[in-house]
Amino acid sequence: MTEQIRENYFLAVKMLLMLVSEIYLLVIQFGQAGASGEMLLLLALFLGFFVGEELLKNRLRLLFLVLLAAELFFLMNLYGESFLLLGILLAYEFVSYMKFRFRQAGSVIWYFFPILIAWIPTQNDMFAQVAVALLAGIIYIQHDFIVTSYRKEIKENSLSEQHLKRNMNRQEHELREELNRGLLVAENQMLEEKTRLSQTLHDKLGHNINGSIYQLEAVKVLLEKDPETSKKMVQAVIDQLRTGMDEIRSILRRERPEKYKLAILQLQRLCEECENIGIHAELVTKGDLAEVPEKYLEIVLDNACEAISNALKYAHCTKIEITIVVMNKILRCTISDNGVGCSEVVDGMGIAGMRRRMRSVNGILDFNTEAGFSINMLLPMKE
Structure with a gap:
């Protein structure tokens, strides 16, 4: 019809x-x-x-x-x-x-x-006249009191659904905006780290390298006149540069930006955004995240953002949990909610993107829809 x-x-x-x-x-x-x-x-x-x-x-x-x-x-x-x-x-x-x-x-x-x-x-005929009146009465009452009421209810439900979808889209947009702002803050922090590292290298090594250059210039002048002195000066420059290299390694080890901390910071902010809209969100980490390759951290962060976005849109949940476990040879990440779940997982753009990122590192991605909805990621701990 x-x-x-x-x-x-x-x-x-x-x-x-x-x-x-x-x-x-x-x-x-x-x-x-x-x-x-x-x-x-x-x-x-x-x-x-x-x-x-x-x-x-x-x-x-x-x-x-x-x-x-x-x-x-x-x-x-x-x-x-x-x-x-x-x-x-x-x-x-x-x-x-x-x-x-x-x-x-x-x-x-x-x-x-x-x-x-x-x-x-x-x-x-009186019977025909009354029969027509009764039939017409049933038709009019059914339309005016049942069908019309049903249509009104459908219209109200449709308007309510549209309003809910607008709110969900707005919340998703706000969440992504907040995530982008968080990423921008993280990038700024990385730039600040790089600037500080550059300043440290300049302050610590600038005088050392300049001194080495001056000594080499002097060696070039004395090389023919006083070979023995020139040899000693060259050795002094070599020792000085070797000391400088040791200082560079020490500074890099000490000043290296810790990417995993930035990733954890983003996940925590994601949980805070869920809390702001009335959904309890928790981040649980186990193991040494410093051992996780940066590429893996990016995949976990991107997939977590997609998973939480889908949960906010479709799950009607009140709780979300992100669990990251670092083992000897495997990184395991689980993102679960207590929502309505689903009977079948449909690969839209979001799910397809998650699968693509996992394939790029030979990872495994699966779903559990029995109680709420869970996304499980297994990544081998090697580049």
């Missing part, structure tokens, strides 16, 4: 009911005497007004209802009270219109008024 049919089914049912009633009047009541062209024209006009008022809104619809009542009065004056059958259907239209306009007048008891009209004696 198409959307257009679903929207206009009630109009089609009313048209069919009106058309059957008119055919009944023409065939049963006026079949022997014959229906005049004027009667057929008036009935066609009545059907047209009946259909047209459904397509209109507010006061224009009320105007059509008044025109229908006037035409019905005219038909009954010309051809008798048999056309009261059409009046029963018109009465339901008035009650339905009043229900949507005036809530106080919208009680279901008003829908019994046209049934009372059906008991008025006419030339029609």
Whole structure:
């Protein structure tokens, strides 16, 4: 059933009911005497007004209802009270219109008024007249109180779902913005570390290297005149440069930026962002993270961001846990939530990206959907 049919089914049912009633009047009541062209024209006009008022809104619809009542009065004056059958259907239209306009007048008891009209004696078969009134009443009550209420509920649910999706998208955007800001802070920290390292190397080694250059210049002058002295000076320069190399190694070991600390800092900030929106998030680490290659830390961080983003969008969870365990030959990372889980894992862009990053280091990625949703990563501890 198409959307257009679903929207206009009630109009089609009313048209069919009106058309059957008119055919009944023409065939049963006026079949022997014959229906005049004027009667057929008036009935066609009545059907047209009946259909047209459904397509209109507010006061224009009320105007059509008044025109229908006037035409019905005219038909009954010309051809008798048999056309009261059409009046029963018109009465339901008035009650339905009043229900949507005036809530106080919208009680279901008003829908019994046209049934009372059906008991008025006419030339029609009383059983057929009452049966049409009951059938029409069931149709109108079902539409006005059940179908309309159901449509309203669906619309409200749809609006609520759209609002929820907007909030989730906004939260995801804010989370990614915060993550980007955190990455920018980390990059700035790395730049500061590099600047400090450069300054340290300049301060510690600048004088040493300059002194070595001056001595080599002197050696070049004395090389032919005093070879023995030149030899001693060259050895002194060699010793001085060797000392400088030792100092460089010492400085690099002492001043080397610790990437794993920056990665842990990003994960902690990610957990803090979850806490800010009412989701408890916890980071658990075991083992020496300093032994983890930088590339692995980047993969864990990127996959964690994707996993938490998906959890916020789809899981409806209240708790997220990130566990990183460093073992002798394997790095294991698990990101789990207590949400609704899923029956099947669909590889969208996010999951596909996680798989691609894991394949680049011969890692293993799997999922557990039995209780909430868990992402498990195993990375071999080698470059």
